[in-house]
Amino acid sequence: MSPLDVTVHVNRGSADAVLETDVDTVETCEPIQLVLRGHETPAHVHCRLDERLDRVASIDGSNYYVEPDDVTPVPIRVDAEAIESPVEGTLEIVGGYGAESVSIDVTVTPGPPQVDVDDSLAEPTRSEPEPTxxxxxxxxxxxxxxxxxxxxxxxxxxxxxxxxxxxxxxxxxxxxxxxxxxxxxxxxxxxxxxxxx
CATH class of the missing domain: 1.10.287 (Helix Hairpins)
Incomplete structure (x- = not known):
């Protein structure tokens, strides 16, 4: 499954810890690729999921150093198969040692049902015609x-x-x-x- 990209701009047009996101809400059953895009000056960025979202999603690390004009990917795994109803939570990105933050509302929907495929599907199902x-x-x-x-x-x-x-x-x-x-x-x-x- 290809991840859903969500971009957060860090210090765009400012030397201070300014965070801007292209989206306010995300609904997905797939992994999320948080893209931290650096601009004017470097910054330390902290990413965290609230406790509701933490039950069905996880981030490998929480602290990232974003260089100017660089892209730092933050993969977020989502376990949509483990839920039966949507789970709503918040992904929070904090910069400037807590001085600036941006929140993205995330809804994880149940994934598509698993389809068991066995070897019998590889066999043709054509019936032989009756002999003359x-x-x-x-x-x-x-x-x-x-x-x-x-x-x-x-x-x-x-x-x-x-x-x-x-x-x-x-x-x-x-x-x-x-x-x-x-x-x-x-x-x-x-x-x-x-x-x-």
């Missing part, structure tokens, strides 16, 4: 005789080729048509011989 009567007959014949489906398909194709060659030879007649029929029959016989081996 011809497919069932061929499958049954293949199981009965032990001959592979591919061999049965080649035999069927060979018989169709012989049937077409016979019909052509009978229609046309003559020695050339009979020779063509003989070539087709020999080709099918050779193919079957190679398959059965």
């Amino acid at each position: 009567p011809i497919e069932r007959a061929v499958t049954g014949f293949s199981a009965l005789t032990g001959i592979e489906m591919g061999t049965i398909a080649v035999v069927a194709l060979g018989l169709v080729a012989i049937g077409i060659a016979t019909a052509t030879a009978a229609t046309i007649g003559g020695p050339v048509a009979i020779g063509g029929l003989a070539i087709v029959v020999v080709g099918v016989a050779v193919g079957l011989g190679l398959l059965i081996r």
Whole structure:
């Protein structure tokens, strides 16, 4: 999850400890990235969460030194999965040893529900179509005789080729048509011989 950026300007247009924020309120279920942007002079900045917000969020450190023209990121972890209803609290940024402060109202909302993903989602859910009567007959014949489906398909194709060659030879007649029929029959016989081996 990418954090939500909240910028606080430190000493912008002033040498004193002046703090300005771009937002007054934040609503999130994600981590917050507090960005302390230094300007004119360096400053010590203290960040803290009030006790309500401290139950669902945490800051790694509380004291930061902000250099001029530098950016100091302050990551704030948020545990939105642990709550069932929104939690409202305050993020306070204090500068100048307590002389200046700015508060941001933060509402942590419950995170999206966890979705358990198991391995069954990777398997396709398509159902196999019902086999046609011809497919069932061929499958049954293949199981009965032990001959592979591919061999049965080649035999069927060979018989169709012989049937077409016979019909052509009978229609046309003559020695050339009979020779063509003989070539087709020999080709099918050779193919079957190679398959059965």
